[in-house]
Amino acid sequence: MIKDIELETLINDVYEYYGFDFGSYSRASLKRRVERVIQLDGFIHFHEFLSKVRYDPEYYKRVVDEITVNVTEMFRDPAFYAVVRNEILPLLGTKPFIRLWHAGCSTGEEVYSMAIMLKEAGLLHKSLIYATDINATVLESAKKGIFPLRMMKEYSENYRTAGGKEDFSSYYIANYGIAKFNEELAAKMVFSQHNLVSDTSFNEFDLILCRNVLIYFDNNLQKRVINLFDESLAVLGFLALGTKETLKYSIDSNKYKQLDKEKIWRKIK
Amino acid sequence: MEKNKVITNCKVLIIGGSAGSLSVLLQILPQIPKLNDFAIVIVVHRKSTDDQTLEDLLKLKSKIKVKSVEDKVPLIPGFVYIAPSNYHLLFEKNQTLSLDTSEKINYSRPSIDVSFESAAEAYGESVIAILLSGSNSDGTNGLKTIKNFGGIIAVQNPISAEMPFMPNNAILNTNPDFILNKEEMLDFINSINKKQD
Numbered sequence: 001m002i003k004d005i006e007l008e009t010l011i012n013d014v015y016e017y018y019g020f021d022f023g024s025y026s027r028a029s030l031k032r033r034v035e036r037v038i039q040l041d042g043f044i045h046f047h048e049f050l051s052k053v054r055y056d057p058e059y060y061k062r063v064v065d066e067i068t069v070n071v072t073e074m075f076r077d078p079a080f081y082a083v084v085r086n087e088i089l090p091l092l093g094t095k096p097f098i099r100l101w102h103a104g105c106s107t108g109e110e111v112y113s114m115a116i117m118l119k120e121a122g123l124l125h126k127s128l129i130y131a132t133d134i135n136a137t138v139l140e141s142a143k144k145g146i147f148p149l150r151m152m153k154e155y156s157e158n159y160r161t162a163g164g165k166e167d168f169s170s171y172y173i174a175n176y177g178i179a180k181f182n183e184e185l186a187a188k189m190v191f192s193q194h195n196l197v198s199d200t201s202f203n204e205f206d207l208i209l210c211r212n213v214l215i216y217f218d219n220n221l222q223k224r225v226i227n228l229f230d231e232s233l234a235v236l237g238f239l240a241l242g243t244k245e246t247l248k249y250s251i252d253s254n255k256y257k258q259l260d261k262e263k264i265w266r267k268i269k
Numbered sequence: 270m271e272k273n274k275v276i277t278n279c280k281v282l283i284i285g286g287s288a289g290s291l292s293v294l295l296q297i298l299p300q301i302p303k304l305n306d307f308a309i310v311i312v313v314h315r316k317s318t319d320d321q322t323l324e325d326l327l328k329l330k331s332k333i334k335v336k337s338v339e340d341k342v343p344l345i346p347g348f349v350y351i352a353p354s355n356y357h358l359l360f361e362k363n364q365t366l367s368l369d370t371s372e373k374i375n376y377s378r379p380s381i382d383v384s385f386e387s388a389a390e391a392y393g394e395s396v397i398a399i400l401l402s403g404s405n406s407d408g409t410n411g412l413k414t415i416k417n418f419g420g421i422i423a424v425q426n427p428i429s430a431e432m433p434f435m436p437n438n439a440i441l442n443t444n445p446d447f448i449l450n451k452e453e454m455l456d457f458i459n460s461i462n463k464k465q466d
Contacts, residue, residue, distance in 0.1 A: 026341075027361060028359035028360060028362075028367055028387050028390075028391070029359055029371070031390075032359070032387075069369065071370050215340045215356075215368045215369065215370070219341060242340075242370075244338070244353055244368050245340050246339055249341070
């Protein structure tokens with residue numbers, strides 16, 4: 001276990017040496033993630049780890065990749081995707097062109113889920129999904145659209161629970177333990193690195209998804225990020241967060257109206 | 270149950286359990302009249318699909334108020350908090366709870382070890398933990414950490430547990446301050462922070 005003061009030293013040094021600011025990350029989770037890397041990489045003393053981070057930029061990258069949580073799945077929280085399918089997509093469908101932003105997309109499972117639903121709604125041809133993450137390694141993986149074949153049974157169940165009626169296996173080609181998703185889906189995706197802590201808005205969107213990212217941030221950073229989303233969202237556009245995340249501490253509640261059950265808000269002014 | 274240990278400075282009672290623990294919780298929690306200046310946090314393994322069941326049942330039956338756990342919810346004495354399924358539940362030092370979707374620990378998310386360890390770091394000797402029935406080893410390491418930080422640990426008597434493995438494993442690997450039968454748990458919880466006459 002590392003001490004609080006050691007964690008703060010790491011945060012300061014990373015900022016000083018690389019300009020990346022973990023200062024507004026929730027401490028309890030960040031501490032666990034750092035302890036996990038230290039253990040994975042076999043460091044006995046914290047100072048050895050710290051000096052490796054300071055002087056080895058490649059190792060620093062690895063640490064950032066390992067600290068950021070990259071646990072995701074296709075159609076994660078099927079009830080959420082059912083609402084997107086049944087209530088959000090029909091509204092977006094009236095637009096000539098649909099722009100989506102998936103912030104913190106990790107290895108892309110949810111981006112491909114969204115593309116499948118857009119396709120089934122007959123909207124994929126006029127949609128573009130910007131998928132961003134702070135972690136370049138996961139983006140490389142997301143671009144390929146390759147996921148472990150052993151996960152497909154669970155994903156196929158999620159897909160059906162979320163209202164999918166097609167044969168889920170028609171969306172990928174199975175080969176040697178992997179499932180490669182159809183290029184048609186990836187053709188409508190743009191992957192790029194974006195840091196919610198420091199980067200700015202880069203377009204206007206009709207739907208922004210940022211699920212289970214804000215939980216890693218403190219309230220100040222949450223406000224910054226929500227504000228960034230607000231600047232990036234068209235009026236009457238939708239913002240979707242994770243099942244335990246909320247807008248209520250971060251923005252004027254008159255500007256957004258929450259849908260009945262799920263964590264989806266519509267920008268009303 | 271040891272008689273001469275009076276617990277007076279508890280801020281958090283954290284209860285962990287797996288298979289066979291829900292019935293214990295549903296039996297005991299509705300009988301608690303009020304919490305003497307501490308909060309209860311419950312971390313149990315369950316299917317992600319029946320997330321709301323325990324919460325709804327407790328809201329219906331219990332006199333003490335149940336708060337739904339959302340990201341950064343303040344931890345307030347007098348309330349019961351239940352870890353949502355599919356997230357690890359962590360304690361921040363500014364008296365809030367936070368959530369984390371990182372890898373499962375002991376095949377579990379929420380993991381009891383994760384929450385116990387985090388409670389120990391944030392609340393130190395003001396933590397009391399109870400580990401209930403279950404059939405995996407989650408919770409044992411967390412109990413050790415709580416003890417190291419000066420907290421108090423109690424384990425359900427394996428004889429009275431539907432699934433004895435989890436409490437048994439804890440007893441073999443830690444030195445619990447209390448080993449409680451189901452019937453003793455209510456008195457134990459009611460005695461926490463109780464002013465002496």
